[in-house]
Amino acid sequence: MTTSPPTRLALRGDLLDFTARPGWAQLEDPAVRFRPDHWLLIEADGRIAGVQAEEPDASWTKRDHSGQLILPGFIDTHVHCPQLDVIASYGAELLDWLNTYTFPAETRYADPAVAKFGAERFLDALLAQGTTSAVVFPTVHKVSAETLFEAAAARGMRLITGKVLMDRHAPDALRDDVLHAERDCIDLIQRFHGRDRLAYAVTVRFAPTSTPEQLAMAGALCRADASLYMQTHVAENRSEVDWVAQLFPQARSYLDVYAREGLLHPKAVLAHGIWLDDEDRRVLAASGAQVAHCPSSNLFLGSGLFDWVAAREAGYAVSAASDVGGGTSLSMQRTLADAYKVQALGGRRLTAWAALHAATLGAAEGLGLQQEIGSLAAGTLADVCIWDWAHGPVAQARDAVVRGLHERVFAWLTLSDDRNLVASYVAGQPCYQRQHP
Ligand code: GUN
Ligand code: ZN
Helix, strand or coil: CCCCCCCCEEEEEEEEEECCCCCCCCCCCCCEEEEEEEEEEECCCCEEEEEECCCCCCCCEEEEEEEEEEEECEEEEEEEHHHHHCCCCCCCCHHHHHHHHHHHHHHHHHCHHHHHHHHHHHHHHHHCCCEEEEEEECCCCHHHHHHHHHHHHHHCCEEEECCEECCCCCCHHHCCCHHHHHHHHHHHHHHHCCCCCEEEEEEECCHHHCCHHHHHHHHHHHHHCCCCEEEEEECCCHHHHHHHHHHCCCCCCHHHHHHHCCCCCCCEEEEECCCCCHHHHHHHHHHCCEEEECHHHHHHCCCCCCCHHHHHHHCCEEEECCCECCECCCCHHHHHHHHHHHHHHCCCCCCHHHHHHHCCHHHHHHCCCCCCCCCCCCCCECCEEEEECCCCHHHHHHHHCCCCHHHHHHHHHHHCCHHHEEEEEECCEEEEECCCC
């Protein structure tokens, strides 16, 4: 019996990615790599072999997407799997929102069947939005992390997650304790960290829901293995910041609660970072940690306006994140369009380049994963998405009159969403295909 050789895939379209971080407010930028009507070559092992203008030979299986946009898959650096159930919940700021909507929804994830269904639905929803990698909060329940890891492995996705740590200021059904939590983390790290495309993140929900002893345990885990990620929330909302100051009077600031425990390091992802001062920014930059900017969530929960320029001046990385269910869409275009509006409210303008970079190569670099994801560079895994430049009469009319590449991509970012997504590939394998024309 003969076996057919594994398929080598060639995708034709308008290829867009970045080779470096674009400047701030720079519309013409050498970091932007646009190769219209080129072929993206994907080897049978799922890695990008290269890009060429000429049609490849017959050894390649060809898909002609000429006239469509091909981007690296988006990376969402902060999103909550169980919160699809509370997305778009009315009328509350952060602390009320957590107690009223979020904690009750997360309680249900103690049930393995709910956790499994929720993990699969969530990852398929990400793929259907063009997001191929994510840094994810599950719940406090060990099974919620297990099911996410298993579901991501089944889809071949790059996923970073870890059981949420919270041993106080939460309902009984959502509290762990230091000893059991440590045991669960160690077991999950041994089983999943570094397996397939999975990595473990020590996941401190936020300072108020962990005792000092639990924060110390989380810090010890990070110190014991520098390859572990750490994810948490910081300085999102003013009432939250005041509460942290009461709970940790010895800390100089909210960020300092984490710094003292060794939780700030190059693999740390801190969501929000709105209410920081200059010293916090200096500490963040020195630590190598990145901030996941969550504009949709910040607007929806009324948390505040993120100062992206201050972050750039201080020198720490900023990536883009949906923060669903505080955020109201898994779409990274919607997220980035909101990021533009947040900067506009501060009198600044976010280019399409700075925005897109923060959801692709910039996010990958912040995670230390630029050799694997975030661009269309040869050797990286082919996590790629194909998009219509315009969907529907309004976007099509706008696209017909654009002058120049930035204008076209900016209009695309502002007007597009999951209706534009034609197909998603993870490591060269199709994982989403649009059904409607
Ligand atoms: N702070 C602590 N938990 C959460 C959460 O689930 N969402 C947001 N936006 N902020 C938080
Ligand atoms: Zn969050």
